[in-house]
Amino acid sequence: MSNNKIFTKCPNCDYEFSKKQKIVITFVNGKMVIRCPLCKKYFRYKEFGENEIIEDLENLKNRKKGLKxxxxxxxxxxxxxxxxxxxxNNYKLTNKELMERLEISETEFYRTYGEKVKEIRAKYSQQSLF
Known part of the structure; x- marks a missing residue:
């Protein structure tokens, strides 16, 4: 019976999703979005807190490029x-060690921080006398 517990509720029509049901979940901007079969509206599922209805799913998907x-x-x-x-403190640290300490992926490291790391290393290697 534990499989039949309520997974979540639609905030619009109070339709209860059970864990047994097959739920179509899509991800929009990194958030879980579920479509209610009764009212046909999308809502964003939140693990803690209340679910919120998304009125305009298309506007959410097509954000302007370069939005910070x-x-x-x-x-x-x-x-x-x-x-x-x-x-x-130590300009000789490898990129792998830096990634582990910052707790970021390799891709994110090289996309965002790669050039800056080279500049900082060059700056501190010139200051170093050892």
Whole structure:
């Protein structure tokens, strides 16, 4: 009977999804989106908190290119500061060690931080007398 428990509820029509049902889940901007079979509306599933209805799914999918997200920009700034401190202490750290300490993937590291790491290394290697 544990498989038949409620998975989530539609915020519009209070339709209850059970764990036994096959639920079509799509991901929009990294968030889980479910479509209600009764009211045919999409809603964003949240693990903690209330589900919210998405009125315009098309607008959500087709965002303008180059749109910056505040949280990711803040995370980048914090990571750049941490990179600077780590390379100041030891500019000979390998890229793999830097990735592990920043807890980011290899792809993200080389796309976002690769050029900056080279610049910082060059700067601190010139300052070093050893």
């Amino acid at each position: 997200y505040k949280a990711s920009e803040d995370k980048k700034k914090a990571n750049f500061k941490l990179l600077d401190k780590m390379l100041y």
